[in-house]
Amino acid sequence: MSSHTVFFIPTPCPSFFPSVRCLGFPRPLAFPVSKDVIELTGIVEECFPNATFRVRVTSEQAAGHTLLCHLAGRMRVNRVRILPGDRVKLEMTPYDLSKGRIVYRFSPTSASPGAATSAPLPSSPSTPGAITPASASSPAPTSNGLVAGAPPPQSSAPVASSPSAS
Numbered sequence: 001m002s003s004h005t006v007f008f009i010p011t012p013c014p015s016f017f018p019s020v021r022c023l024g025f026p027r028p029l030a031f032p033v034s035k036d037v038i039e040l041t042g043i044v045e046e047c048f049p050n051a052t053f054r055v056r057v058t059s060e061q062a063a064g065h066t067l068l069c070h071l072a073g074r075m076r077v078n079r080v081r082i083l084p085g086d087r088v089k090l091e092m093t094p095y096d097l098s099k100g101r102i103v104y105r106f107s108p109t110s111a112s113p114g115a116a117t118s119a120p121l122p123s124s125p126s127t128p129g130a131i132t133p134a135s136a137s138s139p140a141p142t143s144n145g146l147v148a149g150a151p152p153p154q155s156s157a158p159v160a161s162s163p164s165a166s
Contacts, residue, residue, distance in 0.1 A: 037091040040100070042067070044086045053082060053102065056088060067092065068102040080105055 046054040057063060069090050071082065082088065082105055091105035133146060158163035 036110045038062075038095055040090050040092060041106075042090055044082055044084050044088060044090055047082070047084060051076060051082075053088075055088060055100065055102070057090075058087075067098060069102050072101050072103045075102065088123070 038061070040059040041055050042055040042057040042059070044053050045056050045066070048054070051067050052134050053071075055067050055069045057065045057067060067090065068104075069088075071080075075082075082102065083124075088102045089106070090100040092100040094107040
């Protein structure tokens with residue numbers, strides 16, 4: 001009888017992706033990840049092709065500066081539409097202070113602290129012939145029920161013709 005010991009030799013990982021270990025855990029990163037960004041708020045002034053925008057910064061850190069910003073990837077994927085006049089949150093790296101990335105679009109109804117609120121615009125009827133409430137500027141009906149300055153209503157009664165001599 002032979003007395004030899006059997007040693008287990010591990011096989012190489014069958015994964016095709018080097019960042020994934022055999023157990024499914026990701027490999028730790030070899031470099032530290034830090035988020036060196038400056039977060040600001042601003043108002044979109046102009047739209048350019050390829051989801052690029054000119055944004056005027058309204059934050060107190062860089063108030064009045066104008067940046068050329070592109071749309072962040074998550075906003076592209078979710079198809080967030082940005083128009084001139086929208087309030088946005090943007091990120092700027094300390095390496096290039098003339099460019100930024102738009103990461104959030106504030107809803108038009110939310111008011112930021114310290115920002116002046118504007119009155120909502122009057123809405124027009126969406127369908128022709130829709131009934132709108134009477135306002136103070138509209139002319140009031142007179143005692144006979146007609147509006148002053150308006151043409152008289154057309155009568156739907158048949159018009160009697162007079163016999164003419166022929």
